[in-house]
Amino acid sequence: MVVENTKLVRDYVNPSRLPDWDYVINPYTGCTYKCTYCCAEFMQRFSKHQEDWGDFIDAKIATRDINLIKIDGGRIIMSSVTDPYNPYEERYNVTRTILEQLKNANISLHIVTKSNLVLRDLELLKQLKNVSIVFSIATTDENFRKDIEPFAPSFQDRLNAIKILRNEGINTIAYISPIFPELTNYKEIIELTKDYVSEYWLENLNLRGSYRPRILAYINEQHPLYFNLYKEIYRLKTSNYWAEKEKEICEYLKERNIKYRNYFYHEKNRKSYK
Numbered sequence: 177m178v179v180e181n182t183k184l185v186r187d188y189v190n191p192s193r194l195p196d197w198d199y200v201i202n203p204y205t206g207c208t209y210k211c212t213y214c215c216a217e218f219m220q221r222f223s224k225h226q227e228d229w230g231d232f233i234d235a236k237i238a239t240r241d242i243n244l245i246k247i248d249g250g251r252i253i254m255s256s257v258t259d260p261y262n263p264y265e266e267r268y269n270v271t272r273t274i275l276e277q278l279k280n281a282n283i284s285l286h287i288v289t290k291s292n293l294v295l296r297d298l299e300l301l302k303q304l305k306n307v308s309i310v311f312s313i314a315t316t317d318e319n320f321r322k323d324i325e326p327f328a329p330s331f332q333d334r335l336n337a338i339k340i341l342r343n344e345g346i347n348t349i350a351y352i353s354p355i356f357p358e359l360t361n362y363k364e365i366i367e368l369t370k371d372y373v374s375e376y377w378l379e380n381l382n383l384r385g386s387y388r389p390r391i392l393a394y395i396n397e398q399h400p401l402y403f404n405l406y407k408e409i410y411r412l413k414t415s416n417y418w419a420e421k422e423k424e425i426c427e428y429l430k431e432r433n434i435k436y437r438n439y440f441y442h443e444k445n446r447k448s449y450k
């Protein structure tokens with residue numbers, strides 16, 4: 177059962193420490209998609225909740241309007257530690273409230289989501305000056321998707337939403353993330369989406385903190401063929417798998433003249449544009 181609350185905050189917009197962004201907006205604390213690889217899980221410590229990450233959601237209510245002068249010209253990412261279109265957005269409309277306030281802002285806004293609920297705000301999105309919808313996709317395989325993102329929309333729902341947004345003139349991006357060694361078929365994701373997105377973002381699976389044993393146990397149980405490889409990459413750190421995979425994927429995209437942004441080895445803040 178999910179514990180839901182509202183919580184007062186001073187501002188929806190916060191300065192970002194992420195390399196490509198000036199500001200970050202997280203309309204919620206918590207995320208009920210419960211992805212097994214969620215690197216936002218550490219946020220549980222900063223909440224007042226006893227519940228596990230994924231079992232609570234706080235809808236934010238800002239006590240003041242967004243200062244559009246302060247963020248003028250800024251690059252904003254929404255979101256970094258929640259999904260702005262998690263199912264509770266249907267009830268609380270926090271993301272919608274924020275978009276209403278950003279209608280006349282001179283900003284570049286990237287909305288990262290897994291949800292076709294974004295289509296609810298299509299008309300509003302059309303009124304924003306520079307907005308992109310970034311769909312994160314780790315797999316096209318529904319069985320695997322249900323294992324790693326048990327409460328998130330299906331790949332097909334995401335693909336349908338991408339197509340609709342694209343047809344309506346909204347910029348769309350596919351964020352191939354996280355790339356699971358040998359389990360994420362990046363070529364298939366690209367083949368199925370390439371006619372509907374303007375670029376790709378790429379990020380490999382990072383295993384830090386409490387979710388590392390969880391993912392390794394899952395691989396051991398459900399994909400034992402790859403367990404030794406995962407052990408070499410994440411436990412023994414003896415594999416150069418990621419260096420080779422990064423090169424392979426980037427070459428694949430370059431050969432096809434497809435634009436991408438590289439977030440491999442995210443913690444080192446390495447990035448590049450084609």
Ligand code: SF4
Nearest residue numbers: 207209210211214258
């Ligand atoms: S959608 Fe993002 S924030 Fe939500 S659980 Fe999944 S990885 Fe975490």
